[in-house]
Amino acid sequence: MTDHAKQAQASAGDPIVLIVDDDPSMRRALTNLFQSVGLKVEAFSSAAEIMEAKPPAVPSCLVLDIRLPGSSGLDLQADLAKANIHTPIIFITGHGDIPMTVRAMKSGAVDFLTKPVRDQDMLDAVQAAIERDRKRRDAEKSISGVRSRFEGLTARERDVLVLVASGLMNKQVAAELGLAEITVKIYRGQIMRKMEAKSLADLVRMTDALGIPRNRGHLQT
Amino acid sequence: MTDHAKQAQASAGDPIVLIVDDDPSMRRALTNLFQSVGLKVEAFSSAAEIMEAKPPAVPSCLVLDIRLPGSSGLDLQADLAKANIHTPIIFITGHGDIPMTVRAMKSGAVDFLTKPVRDQDMLDAVQAAIERDRKRRDAEKSISGVRSRFEGLTARERDVLVLVASGLMNKQVAAELGLAEITVKIYRGQIMRKMEAKSLADLVRMTDALGIPRNRGHLQT
DNA sequence: CTACGGCACAAACCTACGTATAGCTCGCGC
DNA sequence: GCGCGAGCTATACGTAGGTTTGTGCCGTAG
Incomplete structure (x- = not known):
């Protein structure tokens, strides 16, 4: 938590990847992968856990196992949308089906990767997702000043x-x-x-x- | 062809569904389905065939089997995009996989349905696709006047x-x-x-x- | 060669925009 | 009750925007 707060205060150009997966070995593997290319990482083991954390203030993305303890990844996606949190999401799945994929993509997911995930595919997806978030944040910031002046x-x-x-x-x-x-x-x-x-x-x-x-x-x- | 030309000249608010499937029974079934709800239909048996036809001038959408003789549905999607034709696409597939689905959705597909397709799902998808096309055409038309004046x-x-x-x-x-x-x-x-x-x-x-x-x-x- | 359209400018004139100074009422909070 | 800010208006003055009429140069299509 203290760690998290500290990272959230880091420079705005310092992106972070948020991982949600109940499998500790998967969390570790992904964490290593992202850190190996210089990305900050925050790992969670459940949907509830990440919903409690405050949304990051830097460009970021979610890497989400579609099958999670409690609510599914799709539910979490819907909850985040309802909470007006628009962090781009990359799904990973071991045994997903096509309707699930379609639903996730329609809801704005950046990518939907099947296990075993090739490292390069994951890094490419994360790269694209973070870039998307950075653009969204820039746009958001640029109108927030205008909006407050209008108020x-x-x-x-x-x-x-x-x-x-x-x-x-x-x-x-x-x-x-x-x-x-x-x-x-x-x-x-x-x-x-x-x-x-x-x-x-x-x-x-x-x-x-x-x-x-x-x-x-x-x-x- | 003469039929097609006549339909293309119909009133702008009269949408049409374009079907591309190499299976004649599938074409017939889909045609009947769409006509049963009052939609105009034009059926093709291959990607090459529809590429020769001129793009429709009314709100429309494509229903596309992902596996086609010659080029695949995804190739056709890419070709249409390259030809600057933005008719919304609904894919149907008997044995598609997730990467294929992701690729199609990322490229802007409206939906991706698996066989056997439930009639209502198909109609909902077509409804959404035509609505999207109608909006796109409206927007296009509204700036085309401005553009020509600028020229x-x-x-x-x-x-x-x-x-x-x-x-x-x-x-x-x-x-x-x-x-x-x-x-x-x-x-x-x-x-x-x-x-x-x-x-x-x-x-x-x-x-x-x-x-x-x-x-x-x-x-x- | 001539006609035409694009480009550029000037004088004259009018309208629209913008600010400064000043004065008025009304409702709200201390 | 007093101050304060919002809301509204007036006179006056200066600047910016916009049109009309007329002039001239240049290149090119006929």
């Missing part, structure tokens, strides 16, 4: 933002909201400052990134 | 568009391109007219939809 807007500023980002002129926004044009201008200035947008183009992209619906869809996007 | 811009207009959509002021665009500000203004007006953008917000969204790179990334999107 800092007042209700009226948000009203104005929606309409301005829809492409309406100040006077149209004013008419829409029953305001004077000057009022819209002032809010607009406050919005630009608070959102740290250097241009209208910036602001438009921010609202799109936040998924803010446009008031009038003039464009066929 | 109609002159080289210089595109230069200006990139910088304007990056959020630069006219004078900055002018400096960047070594032009007078008035010239930029005039191009800008032409761009708005040619692109049929009613506002700068529109224009920004169009450039983003076209995947036009921004000159200076001021924003963390």
